[in-house]
Amino acid sequence: MTKDPERTAAYREPQQARSAATLARVLRAAEEIAVDSGLEEMTIAGVAQRAGVAVGTIYRRFEDKEQLITALTERMLERREEYVAEQLHTAEPSLSGVMDAYAHALLQSFADSSSLFPELLRTRGARSLDRGARTIAELHRLLLEAATPYTDQIRRSQPQQALDTAARVILGACFHNSVRPDAVTGEAARRRYADELGDMAIAYLLTPDRRRNAET
Secondary structure, X not given: OOOOOOOOOOOOOOOOHHHHHHHHHHHHHHHHHHHHHOOOOOOHHHHHHHHOOOHHHXXXXXXXXXXXXXXXXXXXXXXXXXXXXXXXXXXXXXXXXXXXXXHHHHHHHHHOOOOHHHHHHHHOOHHHHHHHHHHHHHHHHHXXXXXXXXXXXXXXXXXXXXXXXXXXXXXXXXXXXXXXXXOOOOHHHHHHHHHHHHHHHHHHHOOOOHHHHHHO
C-alpha cells in the first residue's frame, strides 16, 4: 500500500478497535449512499442514519462532508491496492499465472463501486487525482514485482520494457471498462474479459519482436 509521510491526514484516524469498527461502518454507509444516489445527494445525516450512529459521532471524526468524501476515496483506493496485492501473492507461480491474476484482480477491483470510483476522481479536484495516480503507480509496481522472477520466459528483446507495456495495457483496459457506458458487467462476462486480457498479454510477451525479426 502506498504511503506518503509528508501528507497530513485528512481526518482523525481511530486509535481503538471499537472506533475503527465504527469508522468502517460509517464509510461503508457513505459508499452505499453515494453509489445509490450520487455524491451530491449524500449527507452527513443520511450516512449517520444508514450506519446506525449519531450525527455527532461522524462530526467527531470529520469536520464536514468534504473530509468524509476524502476518507471514502482513500479507503476505496487502499482497498484496491490491498486486493490486487493479495491476488498476486496467491497467483500461480508462472508468468501466465501472474498476468492472469493481475487482469482478474484489476477488473474486479474496478468493478467494485465502478459508478462511484470515476466520479470521485473526476469531481474532487487535483488532490483526488493525485491520490488516484499514486494508486495506479502502486498497482503497476505490484505487477512488476510479482512478474520479475519470470522475466526469463519473456521472448521480447527488452523483457522489462515489454512487461511494463503489458502491465500498462491491462491497467488501462480495466480502467477504461469502469468508465465507459457499455462496461462489461456480470461475473461471467468479467471473467471472460479478464481471461482475454491475460491471453493478450501473454501472447505479446511470448512473441519475439516483429521488427527485430525483419532486421535479422
